Amino acid sequence: xxxxxxxxxxxxxxxxxxxxxxxxxxxxxxxxxxxxxxxxxxxxxxxxxxxxxxxxxxxxxxxxxxxxxxxxxxxxxxxxxxxxxxxxxxxxxxxxxxxxxxxxxxxxxxxxxxxxxxxxxxxxxxxxxxxxxxxxxxxxxxxxxxxxxxxxxxxxxxxxxxxxxxxxxxxxxxxxxxxxxxxxxxxxxxxxxxxxxxxxxxxxxxxxxx
Amino acid sequence: xxxxxxxxxxxxxxxxxxxxxxxxxxxxxxxxxxxxxxxxxxxxxxxxxxxxxxxxxxxxxxxxxxxxxxxxxxxxxxxxxxxxxxxxxxxxxxxxxxxxxxxxxxxxxxxxxxxxxxxxxxxxxxxxxxxxxxxxxxxxxxxxxxxxxxxxxxxxxxxxxxxxxxxxxxxxxxxxxxxxxxxxxxxxxxxxxxxxxxxxxxxxxxxxxx
Numbered sequence: 001x002x003x004x005x006x007x008x009x010x011x012x013x014x015x016x017x018x019x020x021x022x023x024x025x026x027x028x029x030x031x032x033x034x035x036x037x038x039x040x041x042x043x044x045x046x047x048x049x050x051x052x053x054x055x056x057x058x059x060x061x062x063x064x065x066x067x068x069x070x071x072x073x074x075x076x077x078x079x080x081x082x083x084x085x086x087x088x089x090x091x092x093x094x095x096x097x098x099x100x101x102x103x104x105x106x107x108x109x110x111x112x113x114x115x116x117x118x119x120x121x122x123x124x125x126x127x128x129x130x131x132x133x134x135x136x137x138x139x140x141x142x143x144x145x146x147x148x149x150x151x152x153x154x155x156x157x158x159x160x161x162x163x164x165x166x167x168x169x170x171x172x173x174x175x176x177x178x179x180x181x182x183x184x185x186x187x188x189x190x191x192x193x194x195x196x197x198x199x200x201x202x203x204x205x206x207x208x209x210x
Numbered sequence: 211x212x213x214x215x216x217x218x219x220x221x222x223x224x225x226x227x228x229x230x231x232x233x234x235x236x237x238x239x240x241x242x243x244x245x246x247x248x249x250x251x252x253x254x255x256x257x258x259x260x261x262x263x264x265x266x267x268x269x270x271x272x273x274x275x276x277x278x279x280x281x282x283x284x285x286x287x288x289x290x291x292x293x294x295x296x297x298x299x300x301x302x303x304x305x306x307x308x309x310x311x312x313x314x315x316x317x318x319x320x321x322x323x324x325x326x327x328x329x330x331x332x333x334x335x336x337x338x339x340x341x342x343x344x345x346x347x348x349x350x351x352x353x354x355x356x357x358x359x360x361x362x363x364x365x366x367x368x369x370x371x372x373x374x375x376x377x378x379x380x381x382x383x384x385x386x387x388x389x390x391x392x393x394x395x396x397x398x399x400x401x402x403x404x405x406x407x408x409x410x411x412x413x414x415x416x417x418x419x420x
Contacts, residue, residue: 038248068413069416069417072413097340122332122333123332126332126336126339130307163410163417167410167411172316196407197406201377202413203409
């Protein structure tokens with residue numbers, strides 16, 4: 001939203017003198033209250049100013065936040081996710097490291113019979129690589145984070161919720177899964193990856209107006 | 211910006227029928243052109259609709275992008291940066307890995323005589339840890355990315371530019387430096403760290419209206 005010169009002046013006045021009545025603002029600009037009315041409604045409707053009856057105008061500046069918040073609450077993980085990089089239980093830690101470098105990702109997902117069974121991060125691999133072990137002899141499932149401890153999202157999860165999970169659980173990425181019920185058991189099919197890189201790219205695209 | 215029910219209806223009509231004249235929109239809503247005028251000005255001024263003379267209204271939706279873009283072009287790296295985690299040249303790869311786990315970061319900066327000389331990522335460490343080397347015997351400066359290849363930002367760099375660098379150069383974080391001229395030589399003092407985590411946190415805070 002691009003403000004006119006007069007609208008910017010109104011905001012300046014309100015910020016410096018809040019609460020301030022419409023009459024007072026008009027006086028400071030040597031304008032009539034009627035002339036200001038459309039500007040004040042636009043600023044109020046856009047969330048930049050708040051008007052309280054019998055008190056006056058306040059500066060709010062929820063403009064950016066509201067719009068950004070609304071947008072990423074509507075956007076779904078499915079809209080921005082990347083392809084998941086997976087390896088199978090039974091493959092080695094060495095295989096895991098090679099996959100991580102080949103695919104240039106920070107996290108790989110481990111599957112068993114096609115369904116998610118674990119997550120392996122660069123840190124998990126680093127911790128094990130340090131031990132001077134024979135990395136080709138250690139199965140990946142020994143070093144992975146197991147299913148019960150995995151934070152995941154689904155395709156219909158909002159980008160907002162997924163971002164909050166990444167920050168709150170301090171992880172670099174989340175597997176995107178589809179829940180499948182087989183023989184009364186819930187299994188997770190890995191259908192994507194949602195990472196801090198997806199977040200940064202989305203933020204940049206929004207800022208560039210794409 | 212929260213739209214009224216009528217404004218949302220106008221946007222729906224424009225999206226489905228663009229370009230469409232104000233007269234046509236009014237007819238579809240069984241309202242007069244005069245009643246619609248304030249709504250149409252607000253939608254045009256907020257960047258959601260574009261009006262071309264003798265053609266009609268178009269749907270634009272630059273609202274979110276413009277505001278987000280303006281905001282992070284004004285915000286400086288200094289406003290959101292984290293503390294840098296540094297080790298000194300001469301310390302070992304083992305020290306580097308320990309520091310990385312203790313401080314729970316993805317990248318550490320290497321300094322020589324107090325000034326930036328290199329950057330070491332989890333991947334650099336992992337690559338070396340795999341080789342079954344004696345990690346305590348390898349100096350960190352052997353595995354680091356050297357100064358001439360380091361992408362950095364300064365405190366006054368905009369968050370927008372810093373984000374673009376992270377995406378374009380495919381790195382997880384950037385050192386924040388202060389340039390110091392000593393004996394006609396430019397040296398870089400490390401004063402912070404700007405990472406994908408900072409970006410994700412900022413995005414979430416903006417969305418939450420903080």
